[in-house]
Amino acid sequence: MSMVLNDDANMLKDAARGFLGKSAPVSQLRKLRDDGSEDGFDRQTWAAMAEMGWTGVLVPEAHGGVDMGYVAAGVIAEEMGRTLTASPYLSTAVMGATALSRFGSDAQKSEWLPKLAAGEAVTAVAVDEGRKHNPARVGVTAERSGNGFRLNGRKGFVAEGHVADMLIVSARTAGGEADAEGITLFLVPRNAAGVSVERADMVDSRNSASVTLENVDVTADAVLGEVDGGLKPLEAVLDAGRAGLAAEMSGSAQQCLETTADYLKERKQFGQIIGTFQALQHRAAHLYSEVELGKSIVLKALQTLDAAPEHAAMMVCAAKAKLGQVAQLAAREAIQMHGGIGMTDEFDIGFYIKRIRVAEALYGDANYHADKFARMRKY
Amino acid sequence: MPDLDAFRAEVRDWLDANCPEEMRQPMESEADIVWGGKKFNFTEPQKLWLDRMAAKGWTVPEWPVEYGGAGLSKPEAKVLREEMQRIKARTPLQSFGIWMLGPALLKYGTHEQKLEHLPPIARGEIRWAQGYSEPNAGSDLASLMTKCEDKGDHYLVNGQKVWTSYADRADWIFVLVRTDFDAPKHLGISFILVDMDQPGVSTRPIKLISGRSPFCETFFDDARAEKHNLVGELNRGWDVAKYLLTHEREMIGGMGSGAMRPMGDIAVQQIGLDESGRLADPMLRTDIARAEIDGLAFMATMERVADEAKAGQGTGANSSMLKYYGTEFNKRRLELMMDSAGSEALEWGADDDVARNWLRTKGNSIEGGTSEVQLNIIAKRILELPSA
Ligand SMILES: Cc1cc2nc3c(=O)[nH]c(=O)nc-3n(C[C@H](O)[C@H](O)[C@H](O)COP(=O)(O)OP(=O)(O)OC[C@H]3O[C@@H](n4cnc5c(N)ncnc54)[C@H](O)[C@@H]3O)c2cc1C
Numbered sequence: 001m002s003m004v005l006n007d008d009a010n011m012l013k014d015a016a017r018g019f020l021g022k023s024a025p026v027s028q029l030r031k032l033r034d035d036g037s038e039d040g041f042d043r044q045t046w047a048a049m050a051e052m053g054w055t056g057v058l059v060p061e062a063h064g065g066v067d068m069g070y071v072a073a074g075v076i077a078e079e080m081g082r083t084l085t086a087s088p089y090l091s092t093a094v095m096g097a098t099a100l101s102r103f104g105s106d107a108q109k110s111e112w113l114p115k116l117a118a119g120e121a122v123t124a125v126a127v128d129e130g131r132k133h134n135p136a137r138v139g140v141t142a143e144r145s146g147n148g149f150r151l152n153g154r155k156g157f158v159a160e161g162h163v164a165d166m167l168i169v170s171a172r173t174a175g176g177e178a179d180a181e182g183i184t185l186f187l188v189p190r191n192a193a194g195v196s197v198e199r200a201d202m203v204d205s206r207n208s209a210s211v212t213l214e215n216v217d218v219t220a221d222a223v224l225g226e227v228d229g230g231l232k233p234l235e236a237v238l239d240a241g242r243a244g245l246a247a248e249m250s251g252s253a254q255q256c257l258e259t260t261a262d263y264l265k266e267r268k269q270f271g272q273i274i275g276t277f278q279a280l281q282h283r284a285a286h287l288y289s290e291v292e293l294g295k296s297i298v299l300k301a302l303q304t305l306d307a308a309p310e311h312a313a314m315m316v317c318a319a320k321a322k323l324g325q326v327a328q329l330a331a332r333e334a335i336q337m338h339g340g341i342g343m344t345d346e347f348d349i350g351f352y353i354k355r356i357r358v359a360e361a362l363y364g365d366a367n368y369h370a371d372k373f374a375r376m377r378k379y
Numbered sequence: 380m381p382d383l384d385a386f387r388a389e390v391r392d393w394l395d396a397n398c399p400e401e402m403r404q405p406m407e408s409e410a411d412i413v414w415g416g417k418k419f420n421f422t423e424p425q426k427l428w429l430d431r432m433a434a435k436g437w438t439v440p441e442w443p444v445e446y447g448g449a450g451l452s453k454p455e456a457k458v459l460r461e462e463m464q465r466i467k468a469r470t471p472l473q474s475f476g477i478w479m480l481g482p483a484l485l486k487y488g489t490h491e492q493k494l495e496h497l498p499p500i501a502r503g504e505i506r507w508a509q510g511y512s513e514p515n516a517g518s519d520l521a522s523l524m525t526k527c528e529d530k531g532d533h534y535l536v537n538g539q540k541v542w543t544s545y546a547d548r549a550d551w552i553f554v555l556v557r558t559d560f561d562a563p564k565h566l567g568i569s570f571i572l573v574d575m576d577q578p579g580v581s582t583r584p585i586k587l588i589s590g591r592s593p594f595c596e597t598f599f600d601d602a603r604a605e606k607h608n609l610v611g612e613l614n615r616g617w618d619v620a621k622y623l624l625t626h627e628r629e630m631i632g633g634m635g636s637g638a639m640r641p642m643g644d645i646a647v648q649q650i651g652l653d654e655s656g657r658l659a660d661p662m663l664r665t666d667i668a669r670a671e672i673d674g675l676a677f678m679a680t681m682e683r684v685a686d687e688a689k690a691g692q693g694t695g696a697n698s699s700m701l702k703y704y705g706t707e708f709n710k711r712r713l714e715l716m717m718d719s720a721g722s723e724a725l726e727w728g729a730d731d732d733v734a735r736n737w738l739r740t741k742g743n744s745i746e747g748g749t750s751e752v753q754l755n756i757i758a759k760r761i762l763e764l765p766s767a
Pocket of ligand 1: 508509510511512513516517518519541542543544545594742743745746747748749750751752755
């Protein structure tokens with residue numbers, strides 16, 4: 001497959017850049033933070049995204065979506081990474097839509113997908129329980145009760161948890177806490193009895209929450225995929241999210257690089273434009289190379305998700321690992337080459353380094369994915 | 380697309396029938412590379428494979444048929460590459476002629492020059508050397524001083540080149556010479572083709588830290604060059620030289636990522652796994668994993684840059700990025716292979732042992748323009764940072 005975007009994807013990219021630059025630039029995130037916004041995202045912007053079809057980018061047409069695939073979904077995420085636009089796009093349009101369209105029953109699809117596509121429902125994936133990502137370690141229990149299940153336990157680092165209408169929760173139906181088998185995915189309405197969600201105040205000013213489940217009763221219809229066989233679909237949903245995050249980080253890294261290159265052409269010291277200093281030229285040029293590698297592996301991962309989702313794990317793993325490293329380098333170098341001004345809250349770079357830190361940690365950091373990569377490669 | 384599918388089926392059948400079994404094994408080292416030329420010692424399967432591929436025009440698939448290629452379109456050439464990769468077929472022939480001189484001649488040569496020089500390159504009959512660097516013209520290549528005088532019906536070349544890779548095994552050499560000593564330095568250079576089989580051209584191998592002697596000093600003492608072998612316009616050789624360099628850089632940049640055995644596999648074989656199934660050296664395992672990930676990202680980048688070029692997008696200066704990253708990566712790869720091989724790698728062994736390869740890779744970020752020079756180009760041409 002050619003590693004250049006086709007016309008549709010290019011048009012989408014231009015449209016996304018135009019819209020986000022005008023309607024949801026970094027200043028929007030700053031304002032959400034400064035105003036202490038309860039939602040943590042702008043509902044009007046979200047509605048506009050739905051209108052443009054972004055919320056339905058992975059939803060089949062039969063369910064009201066535009067079904068453009070992962071490359072398109074990634075193009076949008078990448079542009080959002082440039083502007084740091086806060087929205088439940090990844091948790092809903094990428095991960096929620098992947099979960100339901102690929103693993104949902106007909107009834108689950110008909111109930112949720114049209115709402116996701118219309119931007120009327122937000123989903124959140126509740127997976128981690130400890131401070132480090134580990135989807136196979138599941139302490140939340142789901143015991144059979146009546147013709148359904150009763151859930152108990154606690155999840156943390158749940159992106160968009162407090163604004164979600166529906167939570168996708170991994171729980172243990174069999175086996176010990178670290179077993180790969182015996183995990184089941186449940187669709188749990190956010191307002192179900194026994195569910196309490198507490199928003200966390202995050203470094204990146206974005207949404208994350210902890211979710212406590214206390215005797216939450218769900219019917220058997222709430223099971224997504226197979227009982228005891230939840231890790232595979234969970235990994236697929238996570239991979240969609242990881243690829244989306246990698247695309248987002250790629251956008252953020254590109255923005256950091258471009259902002260820095262512009263500053264190097266502007267700022268003067270010692271009577272010279274600082275961009276004439278070879279020490280800085282070489283750092284910027286090295287960063288450019290890393291950012292280019294990041295772009296390529298992200299595109300490769302997205303293309304693989306479209307072409308053969310069941311074989312995409314390795315590329316997605318590589319992409320998440322690489323972008324974790326590249327985007328952090330970009331943010332660090334951006335601050336250093338801006339000097340003192342890069343350290344000020346007034347300047348936007350700080351928002352980037354903070355968001356990149358969170359995106360890096362979410363669904364496995366670069367270390368996690370390098371280790372996973374080695375395991376997949378059998379060493 | 381149906382056409383491509385038919386082509387793919389045809390290629391697949393032909394490769395299945397014609398690629399010798401020995402040529403489907405991964406290359407163990409640089410010693411397995413087929414360079415061609417009058418002095419090259421082919422193994423039987425190498426020669427068979429080369430001749431069969433050359434007869435199809437598939438050693439240089441995108442070159443026009445009349446010049447020894449197969450006139451394949453880019454998508455067709457990609458199909459051929461993919462099908463060769465599928466059966467792990469080795470590249471039948473690699474050479475400076477294919478990578479460097481060919482593209483330059485195709486762009487700047489006359490029809491007669493192409494007819495004379497390209498088919499022997501495609502068939503692996505003539506091996507070319509690159510006469511660019513001089514003792515006092517390295518990174519600052521345009522300050523070169525090798526002199527070329529017009530003697531009416533021919534040219535006379537005098538001077539010295541250095542670091543000329545494989546000059547002692549080459550048949551012909553493309554040389555950058557000064558044809559105008561008064562003009563600004565970039566505007567007095569010409570690009571000329573010289574037959575090395577003459578008394579006026581001599582070479583002296585230089586021994587490297589790897590113990591090998593892959594490059595030479597090359598001396599021109601009243602060497603004769605034919606008039607019709609001047610490529611491009613007189614005094615405009617710098618354009619040809621630069622164009623050729625972009626091809627050289629992409630080639631060098633891609634060296635460490637091709638059909639090599641994956642690092643993880645080699646390390647497992649050498650070090651083994653612990654009880655948990657992980658490489659028994661945990662720190663090395665981490666480094667290898669990160670490097671393999673970077674390797675994947677780099678290969679994807681080579682692919683993307685090539686696809687963008689086909690689509691008329693992107694910047695030609697990206698060849699500097701590929702050269703910089705690919706060579707630094709290759710150095711890193713061989714450091715890890717040394718770590719993995721441990722003390723056994725520290726004995727001088729066969730000509731293709733890991734220690735020699737490790738040492739050889741140190742030159743990757745020097746040859747074809749150093750890493751620092753590539754970073755300068757990226758800063759200037761891509762990031763558009765001002766010069767001092
Ligand atoms: C293995 C190998 C094979 C080669 N094969 C060939 C061949 O076939 N034909 C051929 O013609 N040549 C060949 N070369 C020569 C090669 O092109 C030169 O070595 C190279 O261009 C560097 O020139 P130099 O060695 O004179 O180093 P110098 O230019 O003297 O560089 C010394 C150091 O200074 C740095 N430097 C120089 N200028 C700058 C600058 N402006 N900014 C920052 N740093 C700078 C360099 O990066 C380097 O670190 C080969 C070299 C090697 C190592």
